[in-house]
Amino acid sequence: MASSVELVRRPFLPGAAAKAGRDRGGGLCSSARNLPVRRRRSLRSTSAVCALAERPVVTPAPAAERAGAAPPEPHPQIVAARAVVTVRRRRKEDAKQRVVEQLDAFADRIGRSVLLELVSTETDPSKAPVPSPPPTRTALEGIPGPPLLLFRHDLCFSFSLSFPFLLPLLFHSLHRFHGSRGENIPAGKGGPKRSKRSALVGWFDKKDVKAEKVVYTAEFAVDASFGEPGAVTVLNRHTREFFVESIVVEGFPSGPAHFTCNSWVQPTRVDRNPRVFFTNKPYLPAETPPGLRDLRLQELDDLRGDGAGERRITDRAYDYDVYDDLGHPDKGTEFARPVLGGERMPYPRRMRTGRPRTLTGKQAHERAESRVEYPEPIYVSRDEEFEEGKNEMLSEGAIKALLHNFMPLLVSSVSPDINDFAGFHDVDNLFKEGLRLKQALQDQLFQKIPFVRKIQENSEGLLRYDTPDIIKKDKFAWLRDDEFARQALAGINPVNIERLQAFPPTSKLDPAVYGPPESAITEAHIIGQLDGMSVQEALQDNRLYMLDFHDIFLPFLDRINAQDGRKAYGTRTLFFLTAAGTLKPIAIELCLPPMTDGCKRAKRVFTPPADATSNWLWQLAKAHVCSNDAGVHQLVNHWYASAILCIPVICECRGRNSPPLDPCCRLRTHACMEPFIIAAHRQMSAMHPIFKLLKPHMRYTLKINALARQILINGDGVIESGFTPGRYCMEMSSFAYRELWRLDQEGLPADLIRRGMAVEDPSQPHGLRLLIKDYPYATDGLLLWSAISRWCDAYVAVYYTSDEAVQNDTELQSWYAEAVQTGHEDKRDAPWWPRLSTPSDLASLLTTLLWLTSAQHAALNFGQYPLGGYIPNRPPLMRRLVPAEGDPEYAHLVADPHRFFLSALPSLTQTTTFMTVIDTLSTHSADEEYLGERPDEAWTADPAALAAAREFADEVRRAEEEIERRNADTARRNRCGAGVLPYELMAPSSGPGITCRGVPNSS
Structure with missing residues (x-):
């Protein structure tokens, strides 16, 4: 029997609304085409509460049809x-x-x-x-x-x-x-x-x-x-x-x-x-x-996009270019900077903007891309911009930065001769009294600028800095050798310490240029510090470790030290692993390049002090090591991570030639990740399951990098101003990329093995045995690495059941090929690039990328103010070399060691500006998305992927509980003890503010 099917709806709202719909016609809502105009209006007015029914409602056939008449044309369903x-x-x-x-x-x-x-x-x-x-x-x-x-x-x-x-x-x-x-x-x-x-x-x-x-x-x-x-x-x-x-x-x-x-x-x-x-x-x-x-x-x-023309702020296109917009050659040769990217200075590629070329340069290809100065917007794809909540937090930080830096800038402009700390009490007063200055200075300022008193009285709470954790638990912790060594394992930059595998250490630089490669440290310097062991026995027992910044600094030292107010060495520091599982420094070598190629160069070795004078020489040597470490931390390991937080602060608190700031950026995380992000958008659809996995880990990175080119890594920018290498910072970063960066060694297990900090051991939960059992960065990092690895394995298994599935995925293969061949063009022919042929290859690659953007970034970023906010603990730059006996400055050191030590560190203005920035950098925003979290519950419709995500979130929570237990274990002396900070930088969750913990999904 034939029937007609009416326009069928089910109610979005239950009860009376559904009944009203049924009362109006034969179905829930009658077909509008067959109704009078008046009825059509009535039907239209009720459409907001109707929707499609689970199945159509079949109405009885008309009487004429039942009587045998020809049925009318059926209405379309x-x-x-x-x-x-x-x-x-x-x-x-x-x-x-x-x-x-x-x-x-x-x-x-x-x-x-x-x-x-x-x-x-x-x-x-x-x-x-x-x-x-x-x-x-x-x-x-x-x-x-x-x-x-x-x-x-x-x-x-x-x-x-x-x-x-x-x-x-x-x-x-x-x-x-x-x-x-x-x-x-x-x-x-x-x-x-x-x-x-x-x-x-x-x-x-x-x-x-x-x-x-x-x-x-x-x-x-x-x-x-x-x-x-x-x-x-x-x-x-x-x-x-x-x-x-x-x-x-x-x-x-x-x-x-x-x-x-x-x-x-x-x-x-x-x-x-x-x-x-x-x-x-x-x-x-x-x-x-x-x-x-x-x-x-x-x-x-x-x-x-089409790769042509200048990009508009509203565009969505992704493309590549070299770093040719860091200088401003049209303003003069002193403002020109070398292009990063190419045979001379290899570097990853960045987002293309297509801005016009500068006028300086004989040929068009020699001309740099013109600059856009902040706050003028610089192009990134529209959806890469910061969300409004993040911008609001940055604006609040900018106001705080302005107040923090007003008084020091005023001091330096009115009385440049008192821009140094007179003693440690001046440093302490930054946390006790804020920027309230000595009465004599106040009187001087008030005579010249009457409104200073009112600003100080009304803003005292904002002018006072929070006390950094490093001196909150123990005011003198930074002076202790054991704390200096502990921070190599559990500090801001715990990724450079390595096991010493041959003695003496040697350089890989060309001896024809840089002189004999052997270190000046001899067995006589350290034998008394080895607990009765010989050097060979200590090597065989895996008891000697080293921080080696010699080769990365030495080629640049002549140019660095020729700059005003910049002094540096190439440093090596040896540590001995004690029976208690802690490290102690046993020798520091400070090296300068030879006066002429191949000649003997200046090498000085310092050992733990035996008297008051040697104690201050030792403290200066440690400060130079920390300055080297800070530079490598920022330029190599942490090259422009969290630049997101710097930008408004910088622009509020400093002019173009103002004192230095800390950039907080990461080569390994940001610059080297940018090609993978660009390629993901260009080659993988938003429907691709791997794109869905990567998406939360790509948040903000391109915007951060674009802003960094605008104000952080540019000529006379924050990096150049804030760290000892000065205008040669980015050349050093290129040197590190060429000599050190390899994607196959960026994963945590490979990195630990490369540095000799672990050996393969299948019997261990992570397949590794750490040679320093209480190495907080590594032990906690392996917890999160394993969780990320299992998550990637499970997720990949949902979509790829064979090697052919990986090899035949055109978007996946195009993504990886473009990231390598175009994004890392200067290294595309390297033999070490991981293959992408099997599901295991894919899971391993994804684990590395997720690790770099989440856990490793957190370990290198969110401890900056808690550990680096007290400048004597970790100076970002040094202004004096260590004087030798007979030098004119040696007498000044002996006469007033406190003042001499502080004069070698950043000035008052440099210090407060640096503190202001890392205060903001170390702050979590209220809308932070942490590892294991996906705020959008509908990010995928695949039940298997959702189940794997829930298991990952559970494993992350279990890892956090284990980290809390470790921090309460008194046997772990590198994270628990009197005056010792717990290691929480890899504890996944955090509240807003400076917490020294929390692992966001992205950097």
Whole structure:
């Protein structure tokens, strides 16, 4: 028996709403086409509370049909669906932005709305694969709101009186979109099945809503054969961009379809093409549903860009370039800087911006890219920008920085001769009294600048620095040799200590240029410190360890020491592992280059002191080691991590030639990760499961790196100003990249084995046996490394069941090949690049990348203020060499060792500026996302991947509990004891602020 199928809906709201729908017609909601106009209006008014039913309701056949009459043509089976769109609004807007928002709402009311379109995973065999045309000025169908003839002209008049400067734009909008009402804009013919475009409902009605997140809806009616929605297109016909957080499409038999967006959608005046957002279901390239294949390819093509022209801030393209924008040669030769990237100075590639070339240079290819000075925006893909909450935190830090640095800058400008600390009490007063100065100085300042007193009285709380943890538990901890050695294992930079495997240590530099390679440290220097062992016995028993910064500094020392206020050595420090499991320093070697090539060079060896004078010489030698360590920490291990926090602080508290700051950046994490991030966006679809895994670990990195080029690593920038190498910092970074960086040794186990700190041992839980059992960085790091490794193994196993699956994944292989061949072009022919041929290869590669962006970054970043905020413990630069007996400065050291020691460290202004920055760098924001967390619960629709993610989160929590137990174990003397800080830098969770713990997903 034939039957007719009506337009079927199920209620979004239970109870009375559903009953009302049934009372209006034969089904939940009757078909609008067969109703009078009056009934159609009634039906339209109830559509917001209706959705697709689980199955169609079959109504009895008409009486005529039962009597044998010819049945009428059956109505097409139509289902209704609704898209729920969550838009995130700006928290704070200026007057102009608020006016534009109101104008957009007003235009939306008269038809200039945001349009959505559903794209099926299935193709329409009746349509040729032709792309959808851009929107035209034809009738707009299905847009709710009053007809244009009923437009409130009195409101327009009132609006024009309040904002006359917007009147031309308003009438332009009215003229352009007059009569633009109707039911849906027909989508252009294309391969996939597409719904008609439908407008978001409620933009005008919710224009005054104060919530951060506002939900809008769009209604769709599609044929029952439409299939499952696999993509949504969004066309923004408003005046300005808006941020789409998520879209949920309800009403299909397959259940709700989730679309995680987190993206800015540009208006059509910027980009006439609609934005495409894919479902949260992951698809390997070969498994892409037919209806999404062309869209997947087109979206990747859009993200690659054309490699030409200057990028606009609103663009989304990702591409590569060399670091040729660090200098400003048009201002003079002293402002020029070498290009990083190429045969002469190899370096990873950065994000291309396409800015015009400078005028200086004989040939076009010799000209550098022009600079954009902060605060002018520098290009990154629009979605790489900081979120508003992060920017608010940085603004608060900038205000604090301004207050912190006002008084020292004032002091240096009024009285340059008192810019040094007179004694340690001056350093201590930074934490006790803030920047309240000596009365004599106050009087001098008050006579010249009367408002200084008022600033100090009203801002004393903000002017006082928090006491760093290193002196909070023990004021004199920094002076102790055991603490100096402990920080090599559990400090800010615990990744450079290595086991000494041959004695004496030797250099790998060319002896024809740098002289004999052997160290000046002899057995006679250290034999008394080995607890009765010979040097050979100590080597065989794995008891000798070393910090070796000799080779990375020595080639640059002549140029470094020729700069004003910069003095450095190439240092080596030997440690002995005691029976208690702690280290003690037994010798420090300070080296200078030879006066001429091949000649004997200056090498001085210091050993633990025997008297007062040798004690201060020893303290100066340790300070130079710490300065070397700080430079390598920033330029090699931690090259521009957390630059995110520096930028506003720097611009608030220093001018172009102001004193130095700490950049806090990481070659191994940021510069070397940037090519992998760029390649991921260019070669892997958002639907790709590996892209979904990597996404939280790529957050903010490109923006941080772009800002770093703008103000941190540029000529006369923060790095050059803040560290001893000065203008040669980035050349040293290139040297380290060429000589030291290898991706196959960036994972924690490989790094520990390379440095001789561990040996392979299959019987151990992590497959390694540490030679220093209480090595907090390594023991805690292996906990997190193992958790990340198992997570990557489990996740990869969900999608790749054979070697062929990895090898045949075109997007995956293109991602890795491009990152190596283009992103790391200067090392592309190296034989050590890991292969990507098996699921095991892939899991290993992903484990390394996730480790670098999360746990290792945390270990190198969030202890900076707690350990480095007290400058004598870890000076970022040195201003004096260690005087030898007979030197004029030696008498000054003997006469006043405290003052001489502090005069070798950064000045008052340099110190307070440095402290201000690392205070901000060490701070967790309130919206931090930590390891094991995914704030978006709908990041994937794959149950197996979600189950693996939950197990990973549980393992991370267990690791944190184990770290807490270790910190309470008194047998672990490198993390527990009188005046000893617990090692919590790899404890995964943290609250906001300076906590000296917490492992965010990304750097």
